[in-house]
Amino acid sequence: MKRIFSFGLWTVMHRGGDPFGQPTRAPLDPLQAMSGLAAHGAQAFELHAEDLIPSGSPDAERDRLIRKARGLMEDVGIICVACGSDVFSDPVFRDGGLTSNEARVRRQAIARYKAAIDVGHLLDAPLFNIWGGRDGAEVDASRSPLDALKRLRDGFNELADYIARQGYNMRLSIEPKPNEPRGDLYLSTVGHTLGLIATLEQPDRVGVVLELAHAAMAGLNPAYEVAHALHAGKLFGIHLNGQRPLRFDQDLRFGGANLKDGFFVVKLLEEEVWPGPRSFDARPYRTTDGQGVWQFVEGCIRAYQILAEKVQQYHDDPEVQHLLAEIASWDTEEPDDAGGASAPRVFAYERLDHLVFEILMGTR
Amino acid sequence: MKRIFSFGLWTVMHRGGDPFGQPTRAPLDPLQAMSGLAAHGAQAFELHAEDLIPSGSPDAERDRLIRKARGLMEDVGIICVACGSDVFSDPVFRDGGLTSNEARVRRQAIARYKAAIDVGHLLDAPLFNIWGGRDGAEVDASRSPLDALKRLRDGFNELADYIARQGYNMRLSIEPKPNEPRGDLYLSTVGHTLGLIATLEQPDRVGVVLELAHAAMAGLNPAYEVAHALHAGKLFGIHLNGQRPLRFDQDLRFGGANLKDGFFVVKLLEEEVWPGPRSFDARPYRTTDGQGVWQFVEGCIRAYQILAEKVQQYHDDPEVQHLLAEIASWDTEEPDDAGGASAPRVFAYERLDHLVFEILMGTR
Amino acid sequence: MKRIFSFGLWTVMHRGGDPFGQPTRAPLDPLQAMSGLAAHGAQAFELHAEDLIPSGSPDAERDRLIRKARGLMEDVGIICVACGSDVFSDPVFRDGGLTSNEARVRRQAIARYKAAIDVGHLLDAPLFNIWGGRDGAEVDASRSPLDALKRLRDGFNELADYIARQGYNMRLSIEPKPNEPRGDLYLSTVGHTLGLIATLEQPDRVGVVLELAHAAMAGLNPAYEVAHALHAGKLFGIHLNGQRPLRFDQDLRFGGANLKDGFFVVKLLEEEVWPGPRSFDARPYRTTDGQGVWQFVEGCIRAYQILAEKVQQYHDDPEVQHLLAEIASWDTEEPDDAGGASAPRVFAYERLDHLVFEILMGTR
Amino acid sequence: MKRIFSFGLWTVMHRGGDPFGQPTRAPLDPLQAMSGLAAHGAQAFELHAEDLIPSGSPDAERDRLIRKARGLMEDVGIICVACGSDVFSDPVFRDGGLTSNEARVRRQAIARYKAAIDVGHLLDAPLFNIWGGRDGAEVDASRSPLDALKRLRDGFNELADYIARQGYNMRLSIEPKPNEPRGDLYLSTVGHTLGLIATLEQPDRVGVVLELAHAAMAGLNPAYEVAHALHAGKLFGIHLNGQRPLRFDQDLRFGGANLKDGFFVVKLLEEEVWPGPRSFDARPYRTTDGQGVWQFVEGCIRAYQILAEKVQQYHDDPEVQHLLAEIASWDTEEPDDAGGASAPRVFAYERLDHLVFEILMGTR
Secondary structure, three states: OOOOEEEEHHHHHOOOOEOOEOOOOOOOOHHHHHHHHHHOOOOEEEEEHHHHOOOOOOHHHHHHHHHHHHHHHHHHOOEEEEEEOOOOOOHHHOOOOOOOOOHHHHHHHHHHHHHHHHHHHHOOOOEEEEOOOOOEEOOHHHOOHHHHHHHHHHHHHHHHHHHHHHOOOOEEEEOOOOEOOOOEEOOOOHHHHHHHHOOOOOHHHEEEEEEHHHHHHOOOOHHHHHHHHHHOOOEEEEEEOEOOOOOOOOOEOOOOOOHHHHHHHHHHHHHOOOOOOEEEOOOOOOOOOOOHHHHHHHHHHHHHHHHHHHHHHHHHOHHHHHHHHHHHHHHHOOHHHHOOOOOOOOOOHHHHHHHHHHHHHOOO | OOOOEEEEHHHHHOOOOEOOEOOOOOOOOHHHHHHHHHHOOOOEEEEEHHHHOOOOOOHHHHHHHHHHHHHHHHHHOOEEEEEEOOOOOOHHHOOOOOOOOOHHHHHHHHHHHHHHHHHHHHOOOOEEEEOOOOOEEOOHHHOOHHHHHHHHHHHHHHHHHHHHHHOOOOEEEEOOOOEOOOOEEOOOOHHHHHHHHOOOOOHHHEEEEEEHHHHHHOOOOHHHHHHHHHHOOOEEEEEEOEOOOOOOOOOEOOOOOOHHHHHHHHHHHHHOOOOOOEEEOOOOOOOOOOOHHHHHHHHHHHHHHHHHHHHHHHHHOHHHHHHHHHHHHHOOOOHHHHOOOOOOOOOOHHHHHHHHHHHHHOOO | OOOOEEEEHHHHHOOOOEOOEOOOOOOOOHHHHHHHHHHOOOOEEEEEHHHHOOOOOOHHHHHHHHHHHHHHHHHHOOEEEEEEOOOOOOHHHOOOOOOOOOHHHHHHHHHHHHHHHHHHHHOOOOEEEEOOOOOEEOOHHHOOHHHHHHHHHHHHHHHHHHHHHHOOOOEEEEOOOOEOOOOEEOOOOHHHHHHHHOOOOOHHHEEEEEEHHHHHHOOOOHHHHHHHHHHOOOEEEEEEOEOOOOOOOOOEOOOOOOHHHHHHHHHHHHHOOOOOOEEEOOOOOOOOOOOHHHHHHHHHHHHHHHHHHHHHHHHHOHHHHHHHHHHHHHHHOOHHHHOOOOOOOOOOHHHHHHHHHHHHHOOO | OOOOEEEEHHHHHOOOOEOOEOOOOOOOOHHHHHHHHHHOOOOEEEEEHHHHOOOOOOHHHHHHHHHHHHHHHHHHOOEEEEEEOOOOOOHHHOOOOOOOOOHHHHHHHHHHHHHHHHHHHHOOOOEEEEOOOOOEEOOHHHOOHHHHHHHHHHHHHHHHHHHHHHOOOOEEEEOOOOEOOOOEEOOOOHHHHHHHHOOOOOHHHEEEEEEHHHHHHOOOOHHHHHHHHHHOOOEEEEEEOEOOOOOOOOOEOOOOOOHHHHHHHHHHHHHOOOOOOEEEOOOOOOOOOOOHHHHHHHHHHHHHHHHHHHHHHHHHOHHHHHHHHHHHHHHHOOHHHHOOOOOOOOOOHHHHHHHHHHHHHOOO
């Protein structure tokens, strides 16, 4: 399997600002982002429709921008693997998108998502991914969370139905996140998303995009999050990055933190031969300049490749093989063998865990 | 609706020990626990079968103990609303119960749960609740989390099937928790549990028991957790308690922490007229003596009653009513009204949130 | 003691934007902020010099703006209790202020702080408070943390010396915070700040400003933070607000979260008759409009007053008095009384903690 | 400098129990622990006096046990680098040791520490380390945190004075920790400990022992904690281990988690040529048996050695050298060079951080 590496356009377009600091980098336009990504090792990108096409653009303008983008994509050799929509930054959504208390705003959110679905279709994106950055609450008294979940369910049903009726060759996914700087989100984890999907009208059409930093925000083991999505047959995408604990969504360069967690995520993806793109949703440091952005891109890709090689080394290591074979033998033994006066089981996990450390460090 | 208040027997039987301290209270036997609970305001209890019947007791001994318990229950007027099993404290489960790498241990876990299901049936418990305190891993290399989820699925299927084949009038529930002191658990939140249930053979027979402290361990909004379970029709039970952030499962007295979160949980349960028992899974402080344990019991119940009265006050407050009516009006307005040159929406959430504070403080 | 209530000008001037959302409120100029605060219950304000005087303004412009401000302050009856400087938002500080790897930037930071100290002096501010929002690192390899601490020490020494040499009647304080969205800060808690102050040339001139949300970000008990500062004689200021766990600096309205923690902070301040201003460093919700900002202001003040009344009720409650007297008696008893065959001590903390709950709820 | 590796005797004597599980390993006596440590790479140990000598032993018994221990220590070639005391597990300390509300219990705590100081002296321990596992509160109403700090200050003063008056060649240290399973501790971090030490009568005699897991519990950057202690000249000891976020004190094998944080801690210790013992305060997994305990010991030591080699590689790497030289040049440049029309500074931190990743992975 040839791995596809992908980045959100917004990752390299991010200008380095934060709640206490002005932007530190010059703007990068979406076409520059695409060609830069292609030149530095990526085969694909994700985008918010609004990254490319200003919200409210007339159809003609939209089509012109898409033609231009498709031309460039062909020239530089990059494809679009997922499209989403920015239903969070406009103040009209300050009380929510699909969950707003205002019926008219919910309709606006739906309209915005549908327009973005069209854009995704025009870019041949096989996936439309929803991250509802305002679908939560700063003030719990403002609505019942049960109403919020019903509104999300209705919204997802309508969007899944739209894609089906349009005949688009596109799947729908939802990306959870525990909280925003000041609001708790209703779909906090992969688990909650899988739970909600099970209540949809067409659950088979809808899956999950998992982001490592979002899992880490809730202190969850990210490899277990991947496992839950795989077990349900719903890992439609993954956002790879790094995150230090007890901090808001940091979107650090993949390899920049959580090295061991990163290894176990890569291990599971590789062992299960997961076919999706390895997509990065990270941002350069605020000290990084316009050139450094591409080192950031190369760093993410290189980190995945290194960790994937470590997975191979792990499976090739004779001592690891021996220990795993022993563990596997416990799963198949006959009941009779296990009962009676058998010697107490020796669990060599301590050693196995140390071998993981040494393989990660490159000292085996 | 008459509220049923319930406690785990283990809550009042807990002797105050912790990883760095020996027990501080004398043992309390399960029958004393039942009569003490009944005498201090509880109408019901939960138990681990092993709280009453030592694991491995012959059937005759089991039946004798159950007869004795049922006699006492009738005398003091208390019922059993949920049964579980201690598939965590015995060292045989040190590598897991349903998820152990040893097939023979998984069979032991299943056998233990089935025996406990029988005990629950004999006590007329309408619910069997599984909290798999060892169904996680200290060492991620020890098994694939995907295998672990499959084992959990198989185990839950077998137990649900057992209950059905025995013809017991009993539902099955699963209680998630993010982690143990040194291991990450595979079923970390209500969401993950709902997601897994959707993959079972008989999903309709299986639900969730939500514990507030467990939700708080992952920093999740506990009222949203309740909403997810309600939305899926799967809130089979609730464990009320308190928890300070960034600490391990504290099981503080309900009302001892998270006052505002507690209010919104009670608000949702009362607004939805949830019919289940208000069950407490908390422990007295280690400084509390044998008499203080009953003040602890009364404190939990009183805290719920006070918060439920606050919910009533909230709905009766004219200013709150006015603000909620205004919010509700946004949900029904016609599209035409909303468009055009309408004045910008005023969100009075800041005031509403302050009114919650004043109602909680009793100053309205 | 008449309590002084104070707000940072930046709190009401904040326009509701966040990393994923554009501002939701119209700009408010600093003079409007001052008069609005005075009109809604505040007697004082804090500011960053840059809130009032654009960085780089010539002296004449500075003096003109200060004259105007002082005129208004006298008119509306509000005083300035603390001044600081924005040494974080300008990209020049993207690698740090006092801790930048660039000597020239460190000099710029010092110059900026000195100019702001002058502004504070001209506004009769008795305190200059430094929060070094960039004095941390995204990339730990970028500098040794030991060098960073030496740079902070040198910087604080120079600023304390400047204030002394100018003869300003002004104390210097430092406000710690564990981390920024993507960088760890070197002065993370009250404790670390006290530790660093002990290494300064003139430690007596320098103290701490404690923010509740910053303490909560590290999961620390905020009342203990206050106690540490008081014990060292260094509580030069306090920033009151609310914060939910596992989230970045939320700066919620005081009373909007952490009710019990808030009570114990107020209790300690009131019991120790701490003479400083009760200063709020919080922000309105992003749904709050320009009018709601003043409800936010009133809400903060009202929350403090309510909690202070609760402290009084606590001390007036006969059962609380009885329990506290019993506890106090243990501290004075003679060794002989305690030894021998005395009955085991009964710790009524469970009850005492429940009484705190009831007093907070207004049900005693 | 020859590195000394050390372990707490309690680390290998720990039997694998936890709040929900019985012990999984047979007991190991303290002399077996010493000889086992010596046989598996350690040159030193720490202990709680009670690990070797049951509390309350008569002097003759104490001296007999110490003679036996010293004989063995000489035979196997191991020394004692720090002694402490278990002033937490006995129920008499359930309300605190040095901070108990009972004057008689505070005296008991002092007496216990003094007896343990004597034991440390008899074992030639150059350090007496206090970790006050009960010096916090479950119930904040039980005492003022200000009184608690005064009691700690008085206790530390008395113990430092005792060591001085006895003429022992021994320093005193304090080990902070943010919280216990159900109580918040008063000395939560290195910073708070440094702050309190500055208020002692003989601050020069007292320092800090820093534990990585304890720092991680508060989400603090452990290398910054080390830097604070070094900056104050007070890093008297270090406890190396691993910790996953949002969990209680896990004491994982060094190298078992936090790989990058571990690297930066080792980097600082090695760069500063810190002369103290590299001491491990970790515990084997509960699945580890009596033999595996020694693999655990070897794993901790090996992890430190590997990370120390990585530090050397980092400094030897030409590209790293080039980047660090460039950074260093910014610190020395003349003001004139920096001003004017100089090109914007390029911060190559993104690349530097990636080089750290590659060096850690062994791929450079």
